[in-house]
Amino acid sequence: MASSCLFFISLFLIISAQEDSEIIEYDSIGTLSQYLNFDQFSPSPLNDASCPSYACKTSKMTFDKNQCVYYDAADNAYYAKKCSTKDTHCNITLNANSVCIPDPEPDIILNYPGESCKSSDNCFNSFPCVNKVCQGLSQGESCSNTIFCDVGLYCNTPTAGQNGTCQAQIDIGKSGCSVDFDCVNGAGCNVLTPGYSTSNECIAYHSIPPHQAVGTCDVHSMSELCQSEYCESLKGVNYCTNLLNSTQKIPVKCNANTPCLSAADDFFEADPFQINDNCVCGFNKDRTAYCPIFPGDSPRVKLRIQQDKWLSSTKINSCHTIRRFAPECQKLYWNSDDFYALEYYRAYSMLFPFVQDAQDCILQTFFIDYYNTKKSYNDDGAVSIVISAILLGFII
Ligand SMILES: *[C@@H]1O[C@H](CO)[C@@H](O)[C@H](O)[C@H]1NC(C)=O
Ligand SMILES: *[C@@H]1O[C@H](CO)[C@@H](O)[C@H](O)[C@H]1NC(C)=O
Ligand SMILES: *[C@@H]1O[C@H](CO)[C@@H](O)[C@H](O)[C@H]1NC(C)=O
DSSP states (O other): OEEEOTTOOSOEEEEEEGGGTEEEEEESSOOGGGTSOTTTSOOOOOOSSOOOEEEEOOTTOOOOTTEEEEEETTTTEEEEOOOOSTTEEEOOOTTSOEEEEEOOOOOOOOBOTTSBOSSGGGBGGGOOEETTEEOOBOTTOEESSGGGBOTTEEEEOSSTTSOEEEEEOBOTTOBOOSSGGGBOTTEEEEOSSSSSOTTOEEEETTOBOTTSBOSOOOTTSBOTTBTTSBEEEETTEEEEOOOOOBSSSSSOEEOTTSOEEBOOBGGGTTSOBEEEEOOEEOSSTTOOEEOOOOTTSHHHHHHHHHHHHHHTSSGGGGSOGGGTTOHHHHHHHSOHHHHHHHHHHHHHHHHHHHHTTOOHHHHHHHOHHHHHHHHHHHTTTOSOOOOSHHHHHHHO
C-alpha cells in the first residue's frame, strides 16, 4: 500500500505557545504554502484533461499600464510580463487578467532569544535586548514553555500544567526528552514513550539507516530521524524505509490517470511501502504536468546534504532550540553562500514540478520569491534575497 505525501516536505515542527495560543510553525524546508497561494494554485490532482498554458506576453499584445497577466479564456492561456516598478508584484488572479500592486508592508516579527534587536520592543515577550541580542530566561529559572528560555536551553516541565525550569538541551545519545526541542539543535527525540521518559533518546537527524526501528512515524509516514525521511510500521514496530527515488528519470511527465509513485520498499512484506503523490500542472507553455520528486531524487539529496551541513555546524548553536530551522536565524548566523544554497534547494525541491520549463517571465510573475532565491544562489550570494513578503501578498 502506498502512503500519500500531500506535497509537503519534512522537518516540519509545530509548537503551541500557550500564552497567546498562537501556532508558530518552524521548518527546515518550508511548506508549499510559503511559495504558492493555495486558493489559486491548489496542488490538487489534475481533474481535467488539460493544464493551462503559461507564456510571456508577445509583442502583438497590448497591456494596460499596470497589467502583468493577460488571460485568454478561450484558450486557457496566461501571458505574463514582469512588474518593473520597484516594490510592486503581480497580484495573480485565477482565470483572469492580473495587475501589479504595491508589496505589502513586512510583518513585524518579534525576535526570539538569540536573535537581533535594537530594543526589547523587538523581542518576544519584551525580553531584554543585551548587546543587540534578545535574552531569554537563564538556566534554573521558572518557565511555562521552551519559548521563554534562552539559547541552549529548553523548559523541562515534569508535571503537565505546572511551571518547570529552563535546563540545558539534552545531548545526542542521552535520554529523557519528550519532543525534538528538548534535544540539542542537531537532534530530535526518538519517542518510544510519550512524555519525558528515560526510554526516549536524542538522536541526530537523518541518522537512522533503512529498516532500523524508529520511535514514532507521523501521519504522513515521515520521520526526520530516518536517513530516508520516511518510515512505516511492520508488526507494531516503526521502521525507516529505503531511500526512495522516482522510478523514471526526472522530471517525470504525468496526467490525471497516472499516479506519481516512488520506487517501492519490499521490506514491508505484504504491504510494500511506496510514496504516492499528486500529478500537478507545470507553469509551462506546453501544458505539461509533472510529478513531484522524492527523497532519493537528486535535488532532494542535495537539499539534505545542505541541511545536514547546517545541522552539524557550530552556527546552529547560536539559534534558539525552536528556531533551529528558521531561515531568519540561519541567515543571521550562517555564511551567505551556504544559506542561499539551502534556500535554493529548499525552494527548488518543493516547486520542482511547477517550475520545469517555466520561462523567466513566468517565474518573475508567478514565483517571484523562487526567482529571487535562485538568482541569489546563482550570483553566489551577491544579491540579497527577498524573503517571502512578496508572495505573502497573494495569500492575504
Ligand atoms: C488582488 O486581486 C484580487 C482579485 O482580483 C482582489 O480581490 C484583491 O483585492 C487584489 N488585492 C489587492 C491588494 O489589490
Ligand atoms: C511560570 O513561567 C512563566 C514564564 O514562562 C513566568 O512568567 C511565571 O512567572 C512562572 N510562574 C511561576 C509561578 O513561577
Ligand atoms: C533509483 O535509485 C536506484 C538505487 O540507487 C538506482 O539504481 C536507480 O537508477 C534510480 N532510478 C532512477 C530513475 O534514477
